[in-house]
Amino acid sequence: MPVADPGVAAALRSIVGDRHVLDGPDDMASYANGFRYGGGRARLVVLPADTAQVAAILRHCHLNGVQVVPQGANTGLVGASVPDATGTQVVLSLRRLTGRFDLDRANRAVTLSAGWDLDRLNERLEANGLWFPVDISASPSVGGMIATNAGGSRVLRYGDVRHNVLGVEAVLPDGTVTADLRGLRKNSAGLDLKQLFIGTGGSFGIVTGAVLNLLPRPRQTATALVVPRDSRTVNDLLTLCEDQAGEFLSAFESITGPALSAALHHRPQLRNPFGGPVPDECILVELMSATGGESGLNLDALLMRVLEQGYDSGVIADAVPGSPADLWGLRHAISEGLRGLGRVIGLDVSLPRGRVTDFRRAAGDWLRGHHPDLLICGFGHRGDGGDHFNLVIPKDRDTDFPPEKVSAIRQALYRLLVEDFGGSYSAEHGIGPVNLSFHQSFADPVQQHFSRLIQRHLDPDGLLGRVRW
Numbered sequence: 233m234p235v236a237d238p239g240v241a242a243a244l245r246s247i248v249g250d251r252h253v254l255d256g257p258d259d260m261a262s263y264a265n266g267f268r269y270g271g272g273r274a275r276l277v278v279l280p281a282d283t284a285q286v287a288a289i290l291r292h293c294h295l296n297g298v299q300v301v302p303q304g305a306n307t308g309l310v311g312a313s314v315p316d317a318t319g320t321q322v323v324l325s326l327r328r329l330t331g332r333f334d335l336d337r338a339n340r341a342v343t344l345s346a347g348w349d350l351d352r353l354n355e356r357l358e359a360n361g362l363w364f365p366v367d368i369s370a371s372p373s374v375g376g377m378i379a380t381n382a383g384g385s386r387v388l389r390y391g392d393v394r395h396n397v398l399g400v401e402a403v404l405p406d407g408t409v410t411a412d413l414r415g416l417r418k419n420s421a422g423l424d425l426k427q428l429f430i431g432t433g434g435s436f437g438i439v440t441g442a443v444l445n446l447l448p449r450p451r452q453t454a455t456a457l458v459v460p461r462d463s464r465t466v467n468d469l470l471t472l473c474e475d476q477a478g479e480f481l482s483a484f485e486s487i488t489g490p491a492l493s494a495a496l497h498h499r500p501q502l503r504n505p506f507g508g509p510v511p512d513e514c515i516l517v518e519l520m521s522a523t524g525g526e527s528g529l530n531l532d533a534l535l536m537r538v539l540e541q542g543y544d545s546g547v548i549a550d551a552v553p554g555s556p557a558d559l560w561g562l563r564h565a566i567s568e569g570l571r572g573l574g575r576v577i578g579l580d581v582s583l584p585r586g587r588v589t590d591f592r593r594a595a596g597d598w599l600r601g602h603h604p605d606l607l608i609c610g611f612g613h614r615g616d617g618g619d620h621f622n623l624v625i626p627k628d629r630d631t632d633f634p635p636e637k638v639s640a641i642r643q644a645l646y647r648l649l650v651e652d653f654g655g656s657y658s659a660e661h662g663i664g665p666v667n668l669s670f671h672q673s674f675a676d677p678v679q680q681h682f683s684r685l686i687q688r689h690l691d692p693d694g695l696l697g698r699v700r701w
């Protein structure tokens with residue numbers, strides 16, 4: 233393959249300075265491998281410090297035919313933040329873009345650079361009694377969360393990232409900067425341009441800044457692990473929690489027995505809340521309020537009343553109250569626990585809430601019939617219809633599952649999901665090399681047509697990002 237623009241390294245060095253262009257294999261290794269999937273070879277890694285430098289880099293690459301892959305914290309799970317194997321793509325890391333942090337207390341919003349990560353953002357907000365209510369067991373960057381329209385455990389209550397972005401600054405593939413950082417909470421004056429950059433994996437532009445909606449920090453949290461009488465009663469349990477706890481219900485996370493066992497096995501220091509054998513499925517129910525106990529609101533008491541009603545109505549078989557730290561500790565240990573068992577085939581799906589259990593059952597039946605060796609370790613954001621229907625290839629069977637076989641398994645399950653259950657094959661991880669072909673098989677043709685039109689217009693040579701719609 234001919235190498236576009238042999239002078240690219242010198243050009244990028246002149247924009248960001250020598251120290252911020254990496255070209256040694258060791259220096260570039262962590263930027264070239266994805267968290268779960270994808271690993272390639274970068275031509276260079278460039279780390280700009282501000283929007284003007286991002287614009288100058290894109291302008292140069294656009295004019296000289298150089299492919300660019302934007303990268304935030306590199307926690308994405310669809311292989312879209314890392315270069316392919318050709319060694320021709322430049323990774324543009326946004327990690328140094330942290331110069332701006334303007335808190336507007338009156339607007340309950342922050343305007344910040346895209347390189348801020350979730351943990352540091354929430355640490356900084358703590359002193360002001362505020363938080364950004366996206367909960368993910370990783371610490372992604374603001375730009376990456378916007379590009380993937382991240383979800384997390386509290387979408388049920390607060391919505392996904394799309395619902396919490398008030399404005400975006402972005403650099404288009406040719407280096408043009410577009411910005412609306414006014415922080416308006418409503419605006420009905422025509423097209424909402426920021427939506428172009430939310431959930432589109434950097435394919436239409438690089439997010440360099442944003443205005444985020446903030447919320448008063450929770451001052452009370454009550455949690456329990458609840459065992460539904462059987463999987464058919466999970467929908468009734470969700471309805472009961474919403475009816476009885478109203479807007480205080482902030483998470484409703486399903487954890488199947490194999491997923492819980494994997495977490496406990498992987499981190500023996502975690503306490504098994506059930507003492508002995510774990511149930512087939514349990515639900516982490518969380519209530520949260522920004523109102524303190526002095527108001528008379530007592531969330532622990534409210535949760536107890538919800539659980540009593542659940543026992544009385546036959547929806548709940550068992551319930552174990554526990555501290556938020558302990559129960560979320562278990563929930564957040566699952567991903568690592570599954571990796572400890574073997575190679576993970578992650579399916580990040582969403583369905584209308586009432587259909588999750590039926591999909592799990594149908595997919596489980598199909599898998600037991602066709603691939604009985606795969607471990608089914610589902611868990612996820614059941615309260616918003618999300619499910620990480622994850623499969624694990626046991627270590628001693630790894631060679632029996634080459635990539636084409638894994639791809640055929642995904643194709644069969646996504647077909648079932650989309651055609652029989654009306655679900656989505658990417659609930660919150662976005663689109664990347666791992667799932668692009670399924671998107672092309674199953675997405676609405678009109679949506680695909682418009683995506684291609686926009687991409688062709690903004691980036692006719694297809695130089696930005698890993699996704700060609």
Ligand SMILES: Cc1cc2nc3c(=O)[nH]c(=O)nc-3n(C[C@H](O)[C@H](O)[C@H](O)COP(=O)(O)OP(=O)(O)OC[C@H]3O[C@@H](n4cnc5c(N)ncnc54)[C@H](O)[C@@H]3O)c2cc1C
Nearest residue numbers: 304305306307308312372373375376379382383384434439
């Ligand atoms: C343990 C673990 C748990 C997770 N749990 C969840 C979960 O519950 N919910 C959830 O939604 N996600 C979850 N994720 C996935 C991941 O954290 C999100 O996809 C996250 O939003 C990615 O952000 P990032 O900064 O790491 O982006 P990256 O991984 O660096 O990039 C992701 C995509 O965004 C693009 N991109 C990155 N920065 C920019 C930018 N500034 N402008 C334009 N494009 C950009 C990249 O090109 C790529 O397409 C989890 C990941 C891990 C490792």
